[in-house]
Amino acid sequence: MSIQGSRIHLRQLSKQFQQTPVLQQIDLDIQAGEFIAIVGRSGCGKSTLLRLLAGLEQSSSGLLSIDGKALGEVGQTRLMFQDDRLLPWKTVLDNVGLGLKGAWQDRARQVLAEVGLSEKAKAWPAQLSGGQRQRVALARALIHQPHLLLLDEPLGALDALTRLEMQSLIERIWQEHQFTVVLVTHDVPEAVQLADRVLVLEAGQVALDLPITLTRSRDMASPEAVQYSAQILQKILRPTSVTGLHQSRLAS
Amino acid sequence: MHNSSRTHWLQPLLPWLVPLLLIALWQWSVSSGWLSNRVLPAPSAVLKAGWELLSSGQLIHHLGVSFQRAALGFVIGGGLGLALGLITGLSRWGESLIDSSVQMIRNVPHLALIPLVIIWFGIDETAKVFLVALGTLFPIYLNTFHGIRQIDSGLREMAQSYGLTGWALFRDVILPGALPSILVGVRFALGFMWLTLIVAETISAREGIGYLAMDAREFLRTDVVVLAILLYALLGKLADVLVRLLERVWLRWHPAYVRSSS
Numbered sequence: 001m002s003i004q005g006s007r008i009h010l011r012q013l014s015k016q017f018q019q020t021p022v023l024q025q026i027d028l029d030i031q032a033g034e035f036i037a038i039v040g041r042s043g044c045g046k047s048t049l050l051r052l053l054a055g056l057e058q059s060s061s062g063l064l065s066i067d068g069k070a071l072g073e074v075g076q077t078r079l080m081f082q083d084d085r086l087l088p089w090k091t092v093l094d095n096v097g098l099g100l101k102g103a104w105q106d107r108a109r110q111v112l113a114e115v116g117l118s119e120k121a122k123a124w125p126a127q128l129s130g131g132q133r134q135r136v137a138l139a140r141a142l143i144h145q146p147h148l149l150l151l152d153e154p155l156g157a158l159d160a161l162t163r164l165e166m167q168s169l170i171e172r173i174w175q176e177h178q179f180t181v182v183l184v185t186h187d188v189p190e191a192v193q194l195a196d197r198v199l200v201l202e203a204g205q206v207a208l209d210l211p212i213t214l215t216r217s218r219d220m221a222s223p224e225a226v227q228y229s230a231q232i233l234q235k236i237l238r239p240t241s242v243t244g245l246h247q248s249r250l251a252s
Numbered sequence: 253m254h255n256s257s258r259t260h261w262l263q264p265l266l267p268w269l270v271p272l273l274l275i276a277l278w279q280w281s282v283s284s285g286w287l288s289n290r291v292l293p294a295p296s297a298v299l300k301a302g303w304e305l306l307s308s309g310q311l312i313h314h315l316g317v318s319f320q321r322a323a324l325g326f327v328i329g330g331g332l333g334l335a336l337g338l339i340t341g342l343s344r345w346g347e348s349l350i351d352s353s354v355q356m357i358r359n360v361p362h363l364a365l366i367p368l369v370i371i372w373f374g375i376d377e378t379a380k381v382f383l384v385a386l387g388t389l390f391p392i393y394l395n396t397f398h399g400i401r402q403i404d405s406g407l408r409e410m411a412q413s414y415g416l417t418g419w420a421l422f423r424d425v426i427l428p429g430a431l432p433s434i435l436v437g438v439r440f441a442l443g444f445m446w447l448t449l450i451v452a453e454t455i456s457a458r459e460g461i462g463y464l465a466m467d468a469r470e471f472l473r474t475d476v477v478v479l480a481i482l483l484y485a486l487l488g489k490l491a492d493v494l495v496r497l498l499e500r501v502w503l504r505w506h507p508a509y510v511r512s513s514s
């Protein structure tokens with residue numbers, strides 16, 4: 001089953017906490033079904049942007065629309081958190097079916113199979129490994145057939161091998177369902193591997209908007225991939241003047 | 253390494269070794285005349301007294317009366333504590349309105365109220381049930397309140413972003429999240445329940461285990477006095493076992509409460 005992904009438009013979007021500006025007049029268009037990765041230093045505002053998209057925070061000014069509608073009317077957005085946030089007192093299956101009514105059990109088993117955890121349906125979250133718990137959290141998001149999936153560093157706490165597994169799992173599921181994905185990460189190679197476009201956020205503004213044109217699935221050892229990673233890293237590590245910002249926009 | 257089949261059946265018996273030795277020592281010191289019967293009757297005498305009271309039906313009667321008082325007081329006090337804890341835990345308004353008052357009353361030792369309670373209710377059932385209710389209210393209140401407040405705010409946020417509000421949020425997130433703490437409160441409350449009942453029954457009662465002990469004191473029947481004390485200990489242990497059972501069923505998801513069996 002394929003789903004229409006969400007289109008997202010940000011116009012002059014700003015957010016401040018008390019007096020501190022976190023996001024400053026961001027303009028951004030995301031196509032339906034696009035995979036966007038947002039990278040940047042800690043405190044650059046990337047998590048805030050994601051929480052705005054999820055409706056967990058309100059913007060201070062500017063416009064944010066998903067599928068042409070203002071936020072709040074859209075129920076097709078799901079957020080995966082840094083930590084899995086499974087309810088420890090519910091079995092894996094009940095966690096996946098959280099908030100659902102009617103006969104959801106079969107569908108829950110189906111999405112659990114999709115993330116490769118069919119045999120854990122009756123287990124408690126405490127009995128799972130970190131990677132397995134994140135896969136349950138992914139299944140919990142997928143069962144709602146989201147048009148927009150927001151990923152807030154969901155792989156940050158996982159070990160390297162589990163990360164690789166999760167990355168290819170997310171890529172496979174995204175290709176299958178064709179929803180829109182916004183991934184916040186501080187792992188640059190991860191962004192290059194997964195995203196159609198990588199955004200570098202710097203002091204609340206988009207400092208780089210770089211389309212990744214490599215064919216999938218990507219070989220991260222290829223010179224092109226390495227080149228992309230280097231370009232992004234350089235941008236993150238060396239804060240730019242405004243002219244540099246314009247140049248990178250022209251280049252893309 | 254070890255002879256596992258031999259240590260295996262010895263293991264469960266080990267905790268009983270010390271109590272059994274103490275009882276043997278006790279029996280020996282009385283029967284050898286080293287300890288006066290007046291001070292402490294032999295275990296065999298206590299058993300005999302227990303048997304006599306049991307066969308005459310008195311023991312069951314007094315046990316029943318005490319149990320009823322304890323249970324009634326616990327249900328009233330615990331219920332009130334739970335309700336108040338839910339109110340203050342779930343709403344900031346409720347907290348501002350009620351919490352500081354409850355905290356003030358909590359700091360009054362409830363047994364200090366006994367003279368007042370006797371004036372209010374006399375020495376009948378109401379006074380004892382009232383005291384037990386007062387003793388059990390606060391531990392359950394405190395632990396319910398804190399249990400709700402210490403729930404991971406991330407879980408609440410997640411649940412709300414999945415559309416859980418109102419009753420569903422309470423049932424799926426808040427109540428199960430607070431339950432470990434509430435059950436700790438229940439355990440404390442059960443301890444206070446027996447303590448309060450013992451004091452209340454010792455001061456004034458016409459039936460119940462406390463009465464049994466006080467009545468026996470008049471006739472210097474130390475065997476019955478010791479029996480009453482042991483009965484209280486037994487009832488306390490029983491209540492504790494009951495809560496452990498509840499923990500094992502309700503908190504079976506919690507790694508700390510999973511039976512550490514292989």
